[in-house]
Amino acid sequence: MESAHAASLASRYDPASVEGRWVQEWAERPFRADPESGKPPFTIVIPPPNVTGDLHLGHAFDNTLIDTLIRAKRMQGFEALFQPGMDHAGIATQVQVERALAAEGLDRHTLGREAFVERMWAWKERYGGVILGQLQRLGVSADWSRTRFTMDEGLSQAVRTQFVELYHRGAIFRGERIVNWDPASQTTLSELEVDREDRPGKLYTLAYTLEGGPVDGREAIEIATVRPETIFADQAVAVHPEDDRYAALVGRRVRIPLTDRSVPVIADAAVEREFGTGALKITPAHDQTDFEIGERHGLSRPTVIDTDACLFGELVPEAFRGMERFAAREVVVAALEESGALRAVRDHTVSLGFSQRTKVPVEPLLSLQWFYDPKDAAARALQALDDGEIRLVPERYTKVNRDWLERLRPWNVSRQLWWGHRIPAWYDPDGNVIVPARDDPHRDPTDDPRYAGVALTQDPDVFDTWFSSNLWPFSTLGWPDESDPFFRTFYPTDVLVTGYDILFFWVARMEMAAYEFTGTRPFHTVLLHGLVLDAEGQKMSKSRGNGIDPLELIDRYGADALRFAMAHVSTGAQDIRWDERRVEMGRNFVNKLWNAARFTLMQVGGDAEAVSVPARPTHLADRWMLSRLQAVTREVTGHLDAYDLGLAARTIYDAVWSEFCDWYLEAAKAPLKRGDDGTKVALKTALEGLLRLLHPLVPFVTSELWEALGHDGQIGLAAWPEVDPALHDPDAERDFERLRAAVIAARQLRAEANLSPAQVMPIHASGDDAAFLEREREAFESLARATLQAAPPTGAALTQPLPALTLALPFDGIVDVGEWRGRQEKRLAEARAERSRSAGKLANERFVANAPESVVEEERRRMGEAEALEAAIVSSLERVTSAP
RNA sequence: AGGCGCGUAGCUCAGUGGGAGAGCGCUACAUUGACACUGUAGAGGUCGGCAGUUCAAUCCUGCCCGCGCCUACCA
Numbered sequence: 001m002e003s004a005h006a007a008s009l010a011s012r013y014d015p016a017s018v019e020g021r022w023v024q025e026w027a028e029r030p031f032r033a034d035p036e037s038g039k040p041p042f043t044i045v046i047p048p049p050n051v052t053g054d055l056h057l058g059h060a061f062d063n064t065l066i067d068t069l070i071r072a073k074r075m076q077g078f079e080a081l082f083q084p085g086m087d088h089a090g091i092a093t094q095v096q097v098e099r100a101l102a103a104e105g106l107d108r109h110t111l112g113r114e115a116f117v118e119r120m121w122a123w124k125e126r127y128g129g130v131i132l133g134q135l136q137r138l139g140v141s142a143d144w145s146r147t148r149f150t151m152d153e154g155l156s157q158a159v160r161t162q163f164v165e166l167y168h169r170g171a172i173f174r175g176e177r178i179v180n181w182d183p184a185s186q187t188t189l190s191e192l193e194v195d196r197e198d199r200p201g202k203l204y205t206l207a208y209t210l211e212g213g214p215v216d217g218r219e220a221i222e223i224a225t226v227r228p229e230t231i232f233a234d235q236a237v238a239v240h241p242e243d244d245r246y247a248a249l250v251g252r253r254v255r256i257p258l259t260d261r262s263v264p265v266i267a268d269a270a271v272e273r274e275f276g277t278g279a280l281k282i283t284p285a286h287d288q289t290d291f292e293i294g295e296r297h298g299l300s301r302p303t304v305i306d307t308d309a310c311l312f313g314e315l316v317p318e319a320f321r322g323m324e325r326f327a328a329r330e331v332v333v334a335a336l337e338e339s340g341a342l343r344a345v346r347d348h349t350v351s352l353g354f355s356q357r358t359k360v361p362v363e364p365l366l367s368l369q370w371f372y373d374p375k376d377a378a379a380r381a382l383q384a385l386d387d388g389e390i391r392l393v394p395e396r397y398t399k400v401n402r403d404w405l406e407r408l409r410p411w412n413v414s415r416q417l418w419w420g421h422r423i424p425a426w427y428d429p430d431g432n433v434i435v436p437a438r439d440d441p442h443r444d445p446t447d448d449p450r451y452a453g454v455a456l457t458q459d460p461d462v463f464d465t466w467f468s469s470n471l472w473p474f475s476t477l478g479w480p481d482e483s484d485p486f487f488r489t490f491y492p493t494d495v496l497v498t499g500y501d502i503l504f505f506w507v508a509r510m511e512m513a514a515y516e517f518t519g520t521r522p523f524h525t526v527l528l529h530g531l532v533l534d535a536e537g538q539k540m541s542k543s544r545g546n547g548i549d550p551l552e553l554i555d556r557y558g559a560d561a562l563r564f565a566m567a568h569v570s571t572g573a574q575d576i577r578w579d580e581r582r583v584e585m586g587r588n589f590v591n592k593l594w595n596a597a598r599f600t601l602m603q604v605g606g607d608a609e610a611v612s613v614p615a616r617p618t619h620l621a622d623r624w625m626l627s628r629l630q631a632v633t634r635e636v637t638g639h640l641d642a643y644d645l646g647l648a649a650r651t652i653y654d655a656v657w658s659e660f661c662d663w664y665l666e667a668a669k670a671p672l673k674r675g676d677d678g679t680k681v682a683l684k685t686a687l688e689g690l691l692r693l694l695h696p697l698v699p700f701v702t703s704e705l706w707e708a709l710g711h712d713g714q715i716g717l718a719a720w721p722e723v724d725p726a727l728h729d730p731d732a733e734r735d736f737e738r739l740r741a742a743v744i745a746a747r748q749l750r751a752e753a754n755l756s757p758a759q760v761m762p763i764h765a766s767g768d769d770a771a772f773l774e775r776e777r778e779a780f781e782s783l784a785r786a787t788l789q790a791a792p793p794t795g796a797a798l799t800q801p802l803p804a805l806t807l808a809l810p811f812d813g814i815v816d817v818g819e820w821r822g823r824q825e826k827r828l829a830e831a832r833a834e835r836s837r838s839a840g841k842l843a844n845e846r847f848v849a850n851a852p853e854s855v856v857e858e859e860r861r862r863m864g865e866a867e868a869l870e871a872a873i874v875s876s877l878e879r880v881t882s883a884p
Numbered sequence: 885a886g887g888c889g890c891g892u893a894g895c896u897c898a899g900u901g902g903g904a905g906a907g908c909g910c911u912a913c914a915u916u917g918a919c920a921c922u923g924u925a926g927a928g929g930u931c932g933g934c935a936g937u938u939c940a941a942u943c944c945u946g947c948c949c950g951c952g953c954c955u956a957c958c959a
Binding site: 011013227274280281282288289407571572575577585588591595601602603647748751752834837841844848852855858859 | 887888889890895896897898899902903906907908909912913914915916917918919921922923924925926938939940951952953954955956957958959
């Protein structure tokens, strides 16, 4: 690559002109992971984005955190693998393609399955992977040569192996259960694909007449329902077993309104006595709770709503057949009213499920599907959480993870889609299920001599997408081929980074699958982050249209600015309310860094070897800066190790801006002007240390600057800074604080005297620290833009008293001392308050007896300092008052 | 109904059992050869409320008020 030169560094950092070549570099020559390197491996698999998805802020956030960890580990000597890839996202993708077809006046059924799947692949080739290119613009250092897709050959084999194995273990079965049915896309949905929303509805009270005459004078039992159109599938009326109101009715039969059918009154503890009338109609085929009650009581489960969400079947009076469910409700209610069975209607909020993709209300429907009952796997995963084999960060989410594993129900894994992994199950003419053999899962039964001559038909359905993404941490690494070098070296992976919102759906499933198939944990740490909300605190979503385009932000501010902003605000899985000012902060910070490096280059040149004298620093500022660098290195490294990227970012932000730029660079200017080699070395050392600490967060600008500084290899492959204890210098840190306090005091004098920054101030120092200041004269004079005077001012002077130092600035009497006096009096009041507070504490014997010695000692020190300051201010005020 | 989180400067947010911070905004001054995406000096907060524990509470405990999220078989 062409090297940048110091002279060519613009005075303002322009991300657009820098990032492009690095994006290209990292895409064409990715950071490849070598399973044979012998270095300790460190692996993170990407939470696979939807193949036809676009980068949104959630992805940007997630991948920033992942890449920061990966880049840091790589520099720390690990063989770091950032495993990239995509998910086929069954229904989401299929719905998109079906929409495109509809625009052409086609649908998948007229096209036929084979042609449709071809269209799907064509779509995938065209739009799939766009998001990977977008991630590259974020600067993600994934090993792009290993990009995987859930429907790749190898990963498909993994899915098939999973199914066949679980089937033969008896964990997978085919049966009828209540599923979330999407009448628009004609498929079942996972809970994740259903959005729950509260909607205004009605609660209807219906009278079911008792057969065989009144009991205790009651002719009917009144039930409460929000779905009167389902009464035709009723199989019972249930009451609570301990409900005295209905005890006498249990065992009797009641007649369903508008029909000739009667059903029994049963007792079940699932009924809430307080709700409605305390009596519940049981419709096992159209409600999850009813299904479960029906199971307990051996009720049959007739269906009256079909897959188009219309009433159908013999049980439905002919007048209502074929009517859509909501239309039917109105008509049925009218008929009920007519018949006198409708006793009451009141407003009632109902929680309704909507298909995330089609926005249509989901119908709970009894359906013959494939189910996976993962209770054994869940038990193992729970054990892992209890034993700490898998750790969640923040820790409190462990409980959420556990809760979900404990309450698992059989998971519906089949989907009535054409896009996905076809279920490897066949049926013979008698309806017997034939699944490939356990020891040869990839041979279709149609190729198996044992079934020669049998007419086998394959199940038309495909698997739920989660039934492949649960294998992601190892299917991407080669499993089921356990001899794959990547699987052997990089599995188990290390950290999983994802939003807490898919802890249930994805994380828990990966945990279960990993123990089931690899016998080990899939990762040791789950790092959960919050969600990116819009400025009003609402979740961003396509339907709300409140999303923010990360690419547009990258165009305007640069990828580093976005990354830095994201890392900076990540704390403890708190949601992030979007605020563009933070990206501005990132941009400004990157520009600051750029300019600090530009200055350094002007001083030391762009030849890496030119200044390499391994001298111990001698100047106070050099000693201070290098000592601070050690502390910052230790802190940043520690924060990264603790997965606290927010703290890491904030720590280094302060180090760069408030220490390196504001103080060190300014203090270094005077020696640099003299050509001081020691300072040149220190300057370059400090900058390069900071650049390396920063690289994982802001890879573009640091790569560019590293190159400009004359290094051959990229900074992404440079070694992480190590703490050098020999450079730890507490004396220098303390002395520099003294210097800093003196400089600030002098600047305050300048402001109070209304002197322009350009004007050099004659300053006289007295007090215990005066000799120290004399020793650091060059730095003080340069930083304060002052000249230290040997003799005290003869005439009127403004003074700035500190505990161990008083600075005096002569003034000509034109200056209004009122402002100065006001400020000093305020400081005096503060010093007095401080002194009396400390005195009060120290006079409290319980404080002295109970508080740690160090705290008491600190309090004494404070008190002494407050006294000294108070005395100095008093004396200053007297002198000015008495001045001519 | 249960669980979790949040309430700190005008705004967006960090933070800790021992005199509260950042970014932006605000006031004043400044273009001294790194940087106006800047510098210097400032103003601004009874850390949601009430009790309790403690020598010491913004931080721990309890209750209350407000906001948000997630689970759940209230039809």
